[in-house]
Amino acid sequence: MDLSLETRTEGDRTVIEVGGEVDVYTAPTLREQIIALVEAGQYHLVVDMERVEFLDSTGLGVLVGGLKRVRAHDGSLALVCTQERILKIFRITGLTKVFPIHGSVADAVAATG
Amino acid sequence: MDLSLETRTEGDRTVIEVGGEVDVYTAPTLREQIIALVEAGQYHLVVDMERVEFLDSTGLGVLVGGLKRVRAHDGSLALVCTQERILKIFRITGLTKVFPIHGSVADAVAATG
Amino acid sequence: MPVPTVELRFTALPAHVRTARLVAVSLARRAGVADDLLDEVRLAVGEAATRAVSRHRTSCPAEPVLLRLTDTGDHFTAEVVDVARDPSPAAAPPALALATLAETAEQAHPDADLDESLPPGVDLAVIGGLVEDVQVAAGPGGCTVLMAWPTSAGR
Amino acid sequence: MPVPTVELRFTALPAHVRTARLVAVSLARRAGVADDLLDEVRLAVGEAATRAVSRHRTSCPAEPVLLRLTDTGDHFTAEVVDVARDPSPAAAPPALALATLAETAEQAHPDADLDESLPPGVDLAVIGGLVEDVQVAAGPGGCTVLMAWPTSAGR
Ligand SMILES: Nc1ncnc2c1ncn2[C@@H]1O[C@H](COP(=O)(O)OP(=O)(O)O)[C@@H](O)[C@H]1O
Ligand SMILES: Nc1ncnc2c1ncn2[C@@H]1O[C@H](COP(=O)(O)OP(=O)(O)O)[C@@H](O)[C@H]1O
Numbered sequence: 001m002d003l004s005l006e007t008r009t010e011g012d013r014t015v016i017e018v019g020g021e022v023d024v025y026t027a028p029t030l031r032e033q034i035i036a037l038v039e040a041g042q043y044h045l046v047v048d049m050e051r052v053e054f055l056d057s058t059g060l061g062v063l064v065g066g067l068k069r070v071r072a073h074d075g076s077l078a079l080v081c082t083q084e085r086i087l088k089i090f091r092i093t094g095l096t097k098v099f100p101i102h103g104s105v106a107d108a109v110a111a112t113g
Numbered sequence: 114m115d116l117s118l119e120t121r122t123e124g125d126r127t128v129i130e131v132g133g134e135v136d137v138y139t140a141p142t143l144r145e146q147i148i149a150l151v152e153a154g155q156y157h158l159v160v161d162m163e164r165v166e167f168l169d170s171t172g173l174g175v176l177v178g179g180l181k182r183v184r185a186h187d188g189s190l191a192l193v194c195t196q197e198r199i200l201k202i203f204r205i206t207g208l209t210k211v212f213p214i215h216g217s218v219a220d221a222v223a224a225t226g
Numbered sequence: 227m228p229v230p231t232v233e234l235r236f237t238a239l240p241a242h243v244r245t246a247r248l249v250a251v252s253l254a255r256r257a258g259v260a261d262d263l264l265d266e267v268r269l270a271v272g273e274a275a276t277r278a279v280s281r282h283r284t285s286c287p288a289e290p291v292l293l294r295l296t297d298t299g300d301h302f303t304a305e306v307v308d309v310a311r312d313p314s315p316a317a318a319p320p321a322l323a324l325a326t327l328a329e330t331a332e333q334a335h336p337d338a339d340l341d342e343s344l345p346p347g348v349d350l351a352v353i354g355g356l357v358e359d360v361q362v363a364a365g366p367g368g369c370t371v372l373m374a375w376p377t378s379a380g381r
Numbered sequence: 382m383p384v385p386t387v388e389l390r391f392t393a394l395p396a397h398v399r400t401a402r403l404v405a406v407s408l409a410r411r412a413g414v415a416d417d418l419l420d421e422v423r424l425a426v427g428e429a430a431t432r433a434v435s436r437h438r439t440s441c442p443a444e445p446v447l448l449r450l451t452d453t454g455d456h457f458t459a460e461v462v463d464v465a466r467d468p469s470p471a472a473a474p475p476a477l478a479l480a481t482l483a484e485t486a487e488q489a490h491p492d493a494d495l496d497e498s499l500p501p502g503v504d505l506a507v508i509g510g511l512v513e514d515v516q517v518a519a520g521p522g523g524c525t526v527l528m529a530w531p532t533s534a535g536r
Contacts, residue, residue, distance in 0.1 A: 057507050
């Protein structure tokens with residue numbers, strides 16, 4: 001399935017709801033979305049991955065790139081993910097220690113930083 | 114999707130409900146089912162194809178073989194099919210003139226022959 | 227830019243005909259073949275692949291069948307190549323194949339002929355009845371069936 | 382009986398990595414790989430194919446990448462073969478690749494390094510972290526990643 005992206009604002013956070021497959025074919029679209037948000041001055045991002053069906057290391061690369069971009073503006077990038085099969089690649093790569101990972105968008109928005 | 118087969122009796126007819134894909138990989142299973150019914154003395158068959166997702170010429174071959182078998186016992190083989198994409202191959206091959214094709218199992222059971 | 231091409235080589239087994247269909251439909255969709263043509267792609271590629279598998283099983287079961295799928299930009303093409311060197315007698319013309327089919331199907335009391343194999347040529351007749359743009363090249367060293375469909379870029 | 386093998390050769394394009402995943406998972410399922418391993422097959426084959434596509438695009442964009450899928454009876458194997466003759470420096474060991482990844486990710490104020498390319502070796506580290514039975518053979522003429530999973534027949 002192809003990538004779907006929806007963004008909305010919750011307080012001072014921008015939530016990006018990602019669906020479908022994030023891979024070498026679709027990752028550029030996600031990257032451009034993140035770049036556009038940062039250029040528009042949105043430095044506190046919550047990436048909701050609950051509807052992601054597939055994520056590979058190319059997708060991780062885009063998330064890491066996004067984290068670097070928002071941090072350059074003292075911003076934050078948090079993830080929402082409870083799917084075991086998606087969490088697995090974050091664990092394997094040690095990125096669970098790099099990204100704040102929350103169980104729901106509400107938790108991610110409530111969290112500081 | 115794989116083949117699914119369910120058989121039941123309605124009056125003097127035996128209804129075979131076929132689902133999934135009937136192709137070179139699964140057609141042997143359908144053939145064996147038809148042979149088993151004929152050997153058990155069921156000579157009036159209704160093949161319900163409403164849940165068939167794919168049918169190729171191998172599947173047609175099995176239906177033609179079934180028709181020959183039941184006719185050897187003065188029996189009948191009727192089809193139930195309203196799906197345009199499945200009807201297409203019967204039209205291309207001229208088999209719409211060979212098989213009685215009905216809009217519902219009730220119609221097929223009510224029809225004579 | 228290289229032309230997007232996928233080649234699938236598969237052992238001549240019925241199960242792999244499903245893989246051929248799956249890949250053909252998936253690539254056709256991505257190439258921009260209209261949704262209402264995808265069933266046609268599935269059936270036509272399946273028929274051609276089934277035919278090639280059956281020819282290989284008779285003549286050279288250890289050799290793979292080739293399916294070549296290409297996105298030329300304005301067209302999506304599917305080419306099924308078999309190398310069956312012992313081909314069955316030249317396929318009957320489609321009209322004859324279908325007439326024979328109808329005739330065998332209507333035989334009320336077949337003698338011993340209860341097998342389900344279709345008269346030769348029915349597979350190609352189905353492909354010909356489905357696909358507008360199809361070329362069959364048969365020779366002593368094998369047979370190639372080449373089919374093409376327009377993509378959204380070509381419409 | 383020929384060993385059921387499917388070979389997929391595809392132009393080095395991102396879209397075709399999806400085809401590689403689709404075919405690998407479909408055949409793995411049919412070969413009897415356990416359902417809970419299919420996500421692993423999808424991700425590992427996808428990583429290996431993405432890596433091969435990326436290497437070809439740097440070194441030999443016109444040449445196809447090969448994915449060979451075999452059902453040996455007790456195992457399902459997936460082999461991704463690239464012929465990139467200008468390989469990037471020998472891949473970092475997995476542990477080092479992942480340490481570099483964590484480090485770059487944690488850099489709060491990167492200078493100009495905002496690109497998303499992962500440190501070399503992360504792809505192989507992911508494969509190594511996922512798949513128990515994996516062999517990587519790298520040479521000056523290309524690289525082969527061979528992965529194997531047990532089937533129901535082999536358990
Ligand atoms: N039969 C199947 N077996 C395994 N995966 C499948 C199957 N069908 C669909 N998929 C999933 O769908 C994805 C791509 O499907 P496809 O329709 O080819 O892509 P797109 O939506 O880009 O056209 C694959 O990566 C795979 O995860
Ligand atoms: N992404 C897809 N694109 C096209 N067809 C698909 C796709 N996913 C599934 N199918 C259909 O599913 C069939 C076989 O799926 P698969 O899962 O490989 O078979 P099986 O159920 O035998 O394991 C194909 O023939 C095709 O009709």
